[in-house]
Amino acid sequence: MKKLITIISFVGMTVYMTSCNQSRPVNEGTTSYQSTTDPELAEFISKIKAVDNHSHVNTINPDDKGSDALPLDVLLPFEIPTRLRPESPDWLAAYKALYGFTGSELNEQSMKELMATMEKVMKEKGEKFPEWALDQTGIEVMLANRIAMGPGLSTPRFRWVSYVDALLFPLSTKTEAAVTPDREKLFPLEDQLLKKYLSDLNVSNKLPATLDEYLERVVAGTLEAQKNNGCIAMKFEVAYLRSLDFEKVGLQSASEVYSHYINGGEPSHEKYKLLQDFLFRYIAREAGRLGMAVHIHSFPAAGNYYVAANSDPLLLEPVFNDPELRNTKFVLIHAGGTFSEHTSAMLWKPNVYADISALTRLWTPDQLAIVLRDWLSQFPEKVLFGTDAASFGPGLGWELGAWIATATGRQALTIALSGMIRSNEVSRSRANEIATMVMRTNAGNLYNLRLK
Ligand SMILES: [Zn+2]
Numbered sequence: 001m002k003k004l005i006t007i008i009s010f011v012g013m014t015v016y017m018t019s020c021n022q023s024r025p026v027n028e029g030t031t032s033y034q035s036t037t038d039p040e041l042a043e044f045i046s047k048i049k050a051v052d053n054h055s056h057v058n059t060i061n062p063d064d065k066g067s068d069a070l071p072l073d074v075l076l077p078f079e080i081p082t083r084l085r086p087e088s089p090d091w092l093a094a095y096k097a098l099y100g101f102t103g104s105e106l107n108e109q110s111m112k113e114l115m116a117t118m119e120k121v122m123k124e125k126g127e128k129f130p131e132w133a134l135d136q137t138g139i140e141v142m143l144a145n146r147i148a149m150g151p152g153l154s155t156p157r158f159r160w161v162s163y164v165d166a167l168l169f170p171l172s173t174k175t176e177a178a179v180t181p182d183r184e185k186l187f188p189l190e191d192q193l194l195k196k197y198l199s200d201l202n203v204s205n206k207l208p209a210t211l212d213e214y215l216e217r218v219v220a221g222t223l224e225a226q227k228n229n230g231c232i233a234m235k236f237e238v239a240y241l242r243s244l245d246f247e248k249v250g251l252q253s254a255s256e257v258y259s260h261y262i263n264g265g266e267p268s269h270e271k272y273k274l275l276q277d278f279l280f281r282y283i284a285r286e287a288g289r290l291g292m293a294v295h296i297h298s299f300p301a302a303g304n305y306y307v308a309a310n311s312d313p314l315l316l317e318p319v320f321n322d323p324e325l326r327n328t329k330f331v332l333i334h335a336g337g338t339f340s341e342h343t344s345a346m347l348w349k350p351n352v353y354a355d356i357s358a359l360t361r362l363w364t365p366d367q368l369a370i371v372l373r374d375w376l377s378q379f380p381e382k383v384l385f386g387t388d389a390a391s392f393g394p395g396l397g398w399e400l401g402a403w404i405a406t407a408t409g410r411q412a413l414t415i416a417l418s419g420m421i422r423s424n425e426v427s428r429s430r431a432n433e434i435a436t437m438v439m440r441t442n443a444g445n446l447y448n449l450r451l452k
Helices: 039-046 089-099 108-137 181-200 211-228 251-261 269-290 313-320 334-346 365-378 398-422 428-446
Strands: 003-008 015-020 050-056 139-145 158-163 231-236 293-297 330-333 352-355
Touching (some): 039 398, 050 398, 050 428, 089 108, 211 231, 211 251, 251 269, 330 334, 365 428, 398 428
Parallel strands (some): 139 158, 293 330
16 A cells, blocks of 8 residues: 555644555544434534634645744654544544545545645635635634734634743753753744744844843733734743743842853753743733733643653642732643643632643543533633644645534533533533533633624
């Protein structure tokens, strides 16, 4: 069998996979769930216009480069969970739903025809292609986690979520990068992004001499510029680079480290951590002042040397409990993944939310429903729908991931809420209400989206 090289992007990354181009049976969708669900509720949920809290949607530029600050293709090859693999029946279901694919299998000939259809649709829709894809998927508003927005991604359908990790690392990152082989490849990308932020601000490549000046000109300057350009939230994916335990550090200690190393030298991890911790809380406070939410990647993956324990939501508890940060709204992106019970504990905090992005791509509806039921029984106003839609390469665009994740999310919600109706925990009308909150209105309120 001829080898088929497929490019796969996962949780905001692009990986190259080699797989056998085998004929595959048609599967109508994701996991079957009819036996345990309430058909009326399923029908209601299928029609809710969604707000997607997290995606890496692409512009219509074929060489779109701004969709992720840390594209993880630099870490290849690494393990890929089954639902993302080319042989997963999810892809076929998405081709059928979005592009009217009618074949019974994906082989060389049908793939060729399918690619031609996809190209034709994209050409016909032009700048409207991203909006068309949202319409097919039942998504009204998609948050776009990107370095910058671009053609085809305009408000009100697409709203910008920026990246701010680069601002945590103004000093040399050599020692930080040496901790794992993955970090050696990722830190240079943050160094480049900081340079871009400096050039956007017309600040020369030489950083300010004092921390005070760095905070005002570079950090606050960047965040304000993002806000002025329509950014509604800022994202940290810093769990790829270090642990999420950000301690409370005084300005004096942080300033000493900054001034000592800003002109060169390698700070020890202990010293650099003081500055990073200070900067993280400073940025979070600024986010509250500017009315922007803070998104934090909290998921035990991906890569070959990812430190799963570093992304445990419990590590963020001192940040969430900081009285100075109570004006800041935090969203645990991917809801902690397998740390979902810890996420449940963090939802007690008045300013903490969780989204189910990526879980809607990686887990089955049944798996996700179990976790959802725990959260929805306690804090239904804190849970947000999300996809983590991202391009997986030619023929595997972000719109397919968006469709698969939306179908999974609706199924999982239906299973969880049907169970809650069955056990008399909620009425059907309350179940409808909770479903609408998760799919749509919780995000609408959090970001003041003024949904109709
Ligand atoms: Zn993502």
